[in-house]
Amino acid sequence: xxxxxxxxxxxxxxxxxxxxxxxxxxxxxxxxxxxxxxxxxxxxxxxxxxxxxxxxxxxxxxxxxxxxxxxxxxxxxxxxxxxxxxxxxxxxxxxxxxxxxxxxxxxxxxxxxxxxxxxxxxxxxxxxxxxxxxxxxxxxxxxxxxxxxxxxxxxxxxxxxxxxxxxxxxxxxxxxxxxxxxxxxxxxxxxxxxxxxxxxxxxxxxxxxxxxxxxxxxxxxxxxxxxxxxxxxxxxxxxxxxxxxxxxxxxxxxxxxxxxxxxxxxxxxxxxxxxxxxxxxxxxxxxxxxxxxxxxxxxxxxxxxxxxxxx
Amino acid sequence: xxxxxxxxxxxxxxxxxxxxxxxxxxxxxxxxxxxxxxxxxxxxxxxxxxxxxxxxxxxxxxxxxxxxxxxxxxxxxxxxxxxxxxxxxxxxxxxxxxxxxxxxxxxxxxxxxxxxxxxxxxxxxxxxxxxxxxxxxxxxxxxxxxxxxxxxxxxxxxxxxxxxxxxxxxxxxxxxxxxxxxxxxxxxxxxxxxxxxxxxxxxxxxxxxxxxxxxxxxxxxxxxxxxxxxxxxxxxxxxx
Numbered sequence: 348x349x350x351x352x353x354x355x356x357x358x359x360x361x362x363x364x365x366x367x368x369x370x371x372x373x374x375x376x377x378x379x380x381x382x383x384x385x386x387x388x389x390x391x392x393x394x395x396x397x398x399x400x401x402x403x404x405x406x407x408x409x410x411x412x413x414x415x416x417x418x419x420x421x422x423x424x425x426x427x428x429x430x431x432x433x434x435x436x437x438x439x440x441x442x443x444x445x446x447x448x449x450x451x452x453x454x455x456x457x458x459x460x461x462x463x464x465x466x467x468x469x470x471x472x473x474x475x476x477x478x479x480x481x482x483x484x485x486x487x488x489x490x491x492x493x494x495x496x497x498x499x500x501x502x503x504x505x506x507x508x509x510x511x512x513x514x515x516x517x518x519x520x521x522x523x524x525x526x527x528x529x530x531x532x533x534x535x536x537x538x539x540x541x542x543x544x545x546x547x548x549x550x551x552x553x554x555x556x557x558x559x560x561x562x563x564x565x566x567x568x569x570x571x572x573x574x575x576x577x578x579x580x581x582x583x584x585x586x587x588x589x590x591x592x593x594x595x596x597x598x599x600x601x602x603x604x605x606x607x608x609x610x611x612x613x614x615x616x617x618x619x620x621x622x623x624x625x626x627x628x629x630x631x632x633x634x635x636x637x638x639x640x641x642x643x644x645x646x647x648x649x650x651x652x653x654x655x656x657x658x
Numbered sequence: 659x660x661x662x663x664x665x666x667x668x669x670x671x672x673x674x675x676x677x678x679x680x681x682x683x684x685x686x687x688x689x690x691x692x693x694x695x696x697x698x699x700x701x702x703x704x705x706x707x708x709x710x711x712x713x714x715x716x717x718x719x720x721x722x723x724x725x726x727x728x729x730x731x732x733x734x735x736x737x738x739x740x741x742x743x744x745x746x747x748x749x750x751x752x753x754x755x756x757x758x759x760x761x762x763x764x765x766x767x768x769x770x771x772x773x774x775x776x777x778x779x780x781x782x783x784x785x786x787x788x789x790x791x792x793x794x795x796x797x798x799x800x801x802x803x804x805x806x807x808x809x810x811x812x813x814x815x816x817x818x819x820x821x822x823x824x825x826x827x828x829x830x831x832x833x834x835x836x837x838x839x840x841x842x843x844x845x846x847x848x849x850x851x852x853x854x855x856x857x858x859x860x861x862x863x864x865x866x867x868x869x870x871x872x873x874x875x876x877x878x879x880x881x882x883x884x885x886x887x888x889x890x891x892x893x894x895x896x897x898x
Contacts, residue, residue, distance in 0.1 A: 420747075421745045
């Protein structure tokens, strides 16, 4: 059973379909990176997962519990760090946690436990208004962990952090499934953040889940690419027309997308030979790294421009 | 519900709402003290406490309810904590009901504080200026009962202000409503129809005509509880 699962999850605001038939599945103990640009539908999907918004249609389940039908039971299985922390600045970190602890009916020992997990035992007695943004984020994660829910939902946890804070948070998030024994759904619009922390990824674009899977597998499934920098791209295109590959152009030059199974080295050597023989000067040629960015670009490019020039 | 209520009480710790709860009754007591210092001859206890009660019911309480509901609502609006609270495994209606109970509780405490502080101010004034010391018997139970009825008649006003303050994240709608209500209550005091206006119901408890008192209590208290229940149900069911 998946820790987080949705089927055809849809939410319409007026005439706008903000989330459109999202079917996602986050396996147990995964760090699931939920990626999409601002306004893609991430926050709306997350709000439906924690029962703040009712889906127009479709189902969201947390550890098998339908969020719409049994919100209270589903809420006991999920802890959330939302974009707005909702802390009371005039109270201390410990007092803020204590309010949530009492509402959840948990023992007082929970406060020290979650403060220890986020390394904030020493700062718990200070007023939240004196906390840095990074400390507030960590306190928010501590609050989400009250009662040890099996699912943690973290909305943009590195938002507003300085570079050191981001590095700390990334390290912390990678360790979170082991520290807290939970499945983590991590939303972000930052590719690097997801790439460095997530084991699984789901990309949402214009309300639709366009890619989902284990990050390493998605990268492995990417067609190999070769980057080319030449003096005359038009002639290079004409020369490579006979080759069985897809050619496109980006800011760094030409990109040759090979067929799955093709060998980088052999194809690079052959392309180089052909171009030199045709009198095209080759400045650089080599394999492109398979990155989440490649997956994201391929998945989120608008449909009309998704068909590059084929030669 | 008790756990949620205790959490609401804890949130008041070091809050502006609590400061207001202490400051507003103190202002009436300070006014009573100043009047005693100006006075040349003694007045009855009933005059001092009656004046305080009238000021409280007529003007200070409507303004305090406006400010109090706005401050209590903004404890959640300002840090945008509603999403966190509404996502917890707690029945949502209890979040709003406990807040409403907390506001009514604070109004009762302020009423009692106004009575206690005014008595204290009159006693202090009598000690400083013995020739103006209050005369007659202090009918503490009677005055407390009147203030309890004033608070009961204010429930409709509290419910309307509470609903508005929680519904809108901005201060403005609640303040406009409260200031407008208090303004019309003051300028239309003598109007017969005034008893049907929520902001005038508390002061109508002090009216000499029995029908006004009954109407203020029945509408203010009875209808007030109905409106309060409707507010809690509406707020708990709405999204966001």
